[in-house]
Amino acid sequence: MKHGSTPSNHESLIMRDLFNSIDEIDELLQKSRKVRLHADEVQVNLTGGTTMMSIVAQRIYERVRNDQRLCQRFVLIDKQLSEEQKRKLWIEADIHWLDKASDQGENND
DSSP states (O other): OEESSSTTOBOOOOOSOSSSOGGGHHHHHHHHHHHHHHOSEEEEEOOSSOHHHHHHHHHHHHHHHHTTOEEEEEEEEOOSOHHHHHHOOOOOOEEEESSOOOSTTOOOO
């Protein structure tokens, strides 16, 4: 979770079970609460990871919106072919914003 205007303003949440952590979701949401409530803006990266990680990220996004805070989801697009991705693991990817920057709590559909 990134918050604020500088890259150093972020909060990492650690999941004990990356594949089946349904029981951890409430704990992770609680851990993210302080950042969610004090941030001017929260940016949620939905790129990669396991299905469970995506579920947690989406739930954080929903909580931020329920808290009437500005929040945007994004994904990073790596246009390399699969084989090239294996050789070049770290490249600058294209960012694609899923939500427009808008008023707090506004529906982005």
